[in-house]
Amino acid sequence: MKILVCISSVPDTTSKINFAEGDTKFDTNGVQFVINPNDEFGLTRAMWFKEKQGAAVHVATVGGAQTEPTIRKALAIGADEAIRINAEPTDGFFVARQLAEVVKNGGYDLVIAGRESIDYNGGMVPGILATLLDMNFVNTCIGLEVDDSGATAMREIDGGKETISTSLPLVVGGQKGLVEESDLRIPNMRGIMMARKKALNVVEPIDAPKLTNDQKFEKPAAKGPVKLVDAENVGELVNLLHNEAKVI
Amino acid sequence: MSVLVYTESDKGKFKKNALEVASYAHKVAQELGTNVTAVTINADDDASLGNYGVSKVLKVTNDQLDTFNAKAYANTIAQGAEAEGAKVIIISSSADTKFLGPILTAKLNAGYVPNVVAAPDSTSPFVVKRTAFSNKGFAHTEISSETKIVGVSNNAYGVHENTVSASVESFSPTLGDSDFTTKSIEIDKVVGKATIADADVVVSGGRGLKGPENWGMIEELAEVLGAATACSKPVSDLGWRSHGEHVGQTGKPVASNLYIAIGISGAIQHLAGVSASKTKVVINNDPEAPFFKAADYGIVGDAFEVVPKLIEKLKEFKAQNA
Secondary structure, rough: OOEEEEEOOOEEOOOOOEEEOOOOOOOOOOOEEEEOOOHHHHHHHHHHHHHHOOOOOEEEEEEHHHHHHHHHHHHHHHOOOOEEEOOOOOOHHHHHHHHHHHHHHHHOOEEEEEEOOOOOOOOOOHHHHHHHHOOOOEEEEEEEEOOOEEEEEEEOOOOEEEEEEEOOEEEEEEEOOOOOHOOOOOOOOHHHHOOOOOEEEEEOOOOOOOOEEEEEEEEEOOOOOOEOOOOOOOOHHHHHHHHHHHHH | OOOOEOEEOOEEOOOOOHHHHHHHHHHHHHHHOOOEEEEEEEEOOOOHHHHHHOOEEEOOHHHHHOOHHHHHHHHHHHHHHHOOOOEEEEEOOOOOHHHHHHHHHHHHOOEEEEEEEEOEEOOEEEEEEEEOOOOOEEEEEEOOOOOOEEEOOOOOOOOEEOOOOOOEEEOOOOOOOOOHOOOOEEEEOOOOOOOOOOEEEEEEEEEEHHHHHHOHHHHHHHHHOOEEEEHHHHHHOOOOOOOHHHOOOOOEEOOOOEEEEEEEOHHHHHHHHHOOOEEEEEEEOOOOHHHHHHEEEEEEHHHHHHHHHHHHHHHHHHOOOO
């Protein structure tokens, strides 16, 4: 089985978000970039398939040279090869088109992408990719088994979970649950050294339209100070929620 | 060239988000000088959508679609859009529509913006406001393609009554085996309880509750309020509650009218996940907990003393206002 894990390079979850150039761009100053957490769960699941079922695992990202440390980390975790598509990932449709080209040329059986990146939160790349390639697709995937007879995936639904039976080739939009948080891997020194010898192929993007464009960003409005209620006077909170906030 | 809206239903009954997206579609149609057509799938009371501005319903009745199937549903909506010549399609941001949205997008070669929190800034060019950076910011995004898909966040726009007369027409999409290459084999869903995705009120517990055995009071408080229950990331990591209840940047986003955080200190990732909620209440015995800076109302106190009192006071309130 040949697996492609799609990786986004995103601001660390503790990052403070600021905007620059008249609020038209995300301000990357002082921001640490990491593997998108939803992709990291997928990468770890792919490593499991590699170790238990002998799968080959490649990773791909759409991004400039600045994303190479992130994708090198994926190699250090154990991916066999990396592909960087040399373009700015400005639009979900554009990114999916680029990745579709990689999947088509690479003959992958399984593609795992995070259900969404934690920066632009579009959540559309895996589904567009699957549809462009006419592959099966399961989103918000929290469990995945693959054997000779096909694939069984579990997905999170509103208020529960659903088990789905399907076949390869398959695209999953993965998230926490594909593996446990405690199973996520930290690259060790051997992995880091080996990653230096692994292929990181840079390919140029294909022509693809951008169908959406972020014109401007803004931060949420500043909030007033908290109104504290005495722990001995809990009834006052009920009063405030009813008469002031009007939410009960 | 109507605005097309997909109105989700569950066991024949429209979900709250269906009425919200219908209301949103009506607003967009007014701006564009056109009408709203809804696609419904195995819904019962289709004509009731007229109360929310829908003037025409494409009613799909198909046993194969009794269980949600993203590809088949997306194909159905795409065929509805083509039949109506619709160039603007409105859907919700539920788990199911976020599953089918990208498929629909690829089928129609349409720009898609999910997590939209307000009526369009403008319709020419078509610009919408959406959450980004896991609720730490907003983006104003232009959809430049001919066909446009807008995914409206739950509880963001609200349900607005706009009464028109809705005509209901049967609509039979052409579906084949290739639409059913994934099969649902089991659904494990809590029934009869509000879910985080569409609850007006969410009651959430953190590590301050000390163990899963103490969740009884969280559930009782949620029951009194008709709320969904949720938890912080450490709680789901510890296995006290399921992943499905984990609220935050890598868990579920919450956009409720009222979010009550109990024993949650307020890590930046958790705050990002709940910042779209309108009113936030925090109960914590640490007055320095970061959540107090993000909350509207707070009580510094022991949750094991405060929460039972709050349940009691809410029961009294409900009895008086019944």
